[in-house]
Amino acid sequence: MGVRRVVVTGYGAVSPLGRGVKAMMEGLFARKSGVRLVPALAGVKGLRTQVAALVQGVDPQEIPRKYRRAMSSHSVFAALAAQEALESAGVSREIRTGGRLGVCIGTTVSSPIATEECYRLYLKELGVEDIKGTLFFQIMNHSCASNLVQCLGITGRVLSPSAACSTGNQAIGYGYEQIAFGKQDLMLCGGSEEFHPLTAATFDILGAASVHFNDRPAQTPRPFDRDRDGMVCAEGCGLLLLESLESAQKREAPILAEIIGYATNADPLNLADPHEDSIEACMRLVLKEAGISEKEVDYINAHATGTLQGDTAEARAIAKVFGDAVPVSSLKGHLGHTLAASGALEAIATIEMLRRGKVIPTLNLEHVDPSCAGIKVPTAPEERLLTVALKNNFALGGVNSCTLFRRFVHDR
Known part of the structure; x- marks a missing residue:
């Protein structure tokens, strides 16, 4: 099979x-x-x-x-x-x-x-x-x-x-x-x-x-x-x-989206502080798994919880892979950090954004930290054609995970 x-x-x-x-x-x-x-x-x-x-x-x-x-x-x-x-x-x-x-x-x-x-x-x-x-x-x-x-x-x-x-x-x-x-x-x-x-x-x-x-x-x-x-x-x-x-x-079930790739890896350098290199590696792994290039990703739903080290590491890793061309936002300002539930709740929202062609901006983002300035972080809602979205999550203990969702097209 x-x-x-x-x-x-x-x-x-x-x-x-x-x-x-x-x-x-x-x-x-x-x-x-x-x-x-x-x-x-x-x-x-x-x-x-x-x-x-x-x-x-x-x-x-x-x-x-x-x-x-x-x-x-x-x-x-x-x-x-x-x-x-x-x-x-x-x-x-x-x-x-x-x-x-x-x-x-x-x-x-x-x-x-x-x-x-x-x-x-x-x-x-x-x-x-x-x-x-x-x-x-x-x-x-x-x-x-x-x-x-x-x-x-x-x-x-x-x-x-x-x-x-x-x-x-x-x-x-x-x-x-x-x-x-x-x-x-x-x-x-x-x-x-x-x-x-x-x-x-x-x-x-x-x-x-x-x-x-x-x-x-x-x-x-x-x-x-x-x-x-x-x-x-x-x-x-x-x-x-x-x-x-x-x-x-x-x-004949409703098809909301397709999963085209998943990757997970470990960061062995520090139990508490994420490292941008391992985050970068995980994102590159999921792109390879899906067989697509970074240019095909239309939106990134970041893990970004509001911590000093975590947000900076993720932003720098995203910048290395995607530059500043792809809109990035976090939903933690709306939902807080639901820990084990965060990846799933935010994945649902990510799929809904794909389906509606609307990017939800990061709540409470008023002045982008210079350490996070290498990525595109909208401060207002954006309407655009969204086909592929990346969902990131990174955990204490060095557990990284990334999933790629694609808007489903029946004749693909």
Whole structure:
């Protein structure tokens, strides 16, 4: 069997801008920010950052109790996003249970909320009498993937990557490879994340969190901006349904985009600080995988989280490969950094930009930092013909990932 073409036939989202892809895209195009002051963070001793981008308006009661009991927030987000993705793609129960649909979804550290509860109960009496068995199913690293399988009746392959900020992008890439090489016909792929004060504290301790805009939360993060001071933690879930072109055409499914390349590599130089050479190498790898030149890329959706080192490294790497001809933007100013979910949520938005021929500019970018000046970063919406888009994600620990999407043309 040759390498099969892989397309996107559906997607679902739960984001700080609202539930559903429509709500997210309306917020993005309206230049809205999901970042808010979180009063609960004020009670955490030593925590300087007081802002986050949280999901609102989600009711876990929509999920039957027999499934909900084993779900933490990130699994609830995933179940709702999966429902939207499968319904939009017209996937029947027969397909879900037929063994040719798999799942690839991950989180950063599973459920910090459930983990805290488990340790709280244990440390209270140094015993386990009050710990419920369902708490373990919320904590286990593959909780999100396993819960999706249970509530959707999926019998295909189950993969659960965990690579921090690269998780969602890697999940899409792994799903793409499963289909391209004939192991599955459909893959439900992405990432999910739930917020906890310790998540924000981690980046605060590392000096990577935004701490100077607590009184102006909508003005941070500020990717590529000279006044940026760090990232803003967020939560949510993005899921894409990938499918072989043959299967999609046979089902007469809506085809939203085609994946034409995926690459991932490692940066062994520093656990915390990204290096432009490895980012450059990853982007060149995905171009080679797709068999296209850098001149064929029409838009780049950057990882750019608003950190000093990260934005500079990515901008310099992009400049080396693409120069300043391709528009580049980051969605972190709108959504915050949804960590494991970021690659998938931003991939959905990237595909929507391809389909609509509209580039969403970077929110809060007012004065481009000189260290990021070698790339084209629009500060206003742009309408243009978009055919190919690159989605970047780069994680702590040196995990890089890049995916290329192409606007689908039926007669190609």
